[in-house]
Amino acid sequence: MSDHRTRFLQLALHAEALRFGEFTLKSGRTSPYFFNAGRFDSGQALATLAACYADAIEAAGAQFDLLFGPAYKGIPLAAALACEYARRGRDLPLAFNRKEAKTHGEGGTLIGAPLAGRRVLIVDDVITAGTAIREALALIRDGGGTPAAIAIALDRQERVSEQDDRSAAQTVAAEQQVPVIAIATLSDLLAFAGETTTLAGERDRLLAYRARYGSRVSS
Structure with a gap:
């Protein structure tokens, strides 16, 4: 398992962002x-x-000019990633959206750098139903930007339904023709659990869950 995956899962456990x-x-x-x-x-x-996001994005080879954080959790994630890129010597523009359009002041739904003519990397935590990501993609295209990729923290790799064997991430990637980059996946979590003594007891339950609900389509 690559280092950014291990570091992410260790961090998630320490922060109790990942619980069993x-x-x-x-x-x-x-x-x-x-x-x-x-x-x-x-x-x-x-x-x-x-x-961890930056390392995963670099490993995937994504090419982009602007970071976009969908409201709400995507906003601090994109801002933190912008700071990380600045620390690495790349000063990227940043934008995000409101849940509801503002009718006074500057107005509108979008805040931050203009999207027009830019390749946009969307930063979010997960893709569950894909609704927020689809809304973000529509906003970016309406603003004249081109979605370059979607970066998420964890891909649960669960199939959408009994009728659709793809995961939510696979569905969005196929429908929108935009690649999805995950720092880690359920497969990575299973490997990590197998190498971590304190999680050894969780692995069988994770395997059973994947057997019942896991995506049956290879990424």
Whole structure:
């Protein structure tokens, strides 16, 4: 497993962004693990997370000119990543959106750098149903930008439904013709659990969950 995946999973455990137990998801499925990027709630945690994003994006070879954070969790993630790139010597423009358009002041839905003519990297935590990402893609295209890639923290690699064996990330990537880059996946988590003594007891439950709900389409 590459270093950014290991560092991310270690960070997620330390920050309790990744927890194990019994969790009911929006889909109604009962999951043996839960990921909440909102628990990366300190400057150091966000800085370490941003470095993991940057390494994953670099490994994927994505080409982009601007960072975009979908409201709400994507906003601090994109901002932290912009700071990480600045630390590495690349000063990137940053934009994000409001959930509701502002009718006074500068108005509108978009905030930050203009999108027109730029290749845009979307930064978010996960893709669940894909609704927020599709809205972001529409905003970017309407603003004259070109979606270059979508970077997420964790890909759960779950199939969308009993009728669709693709994961939500695969579905969005295929529909929108935009690649999805994940720092880590469920497969990485399984490998990590197999190498980490304290998580050895969780691996069988993770395997059973993947067998029942995992995507059956290779990425």
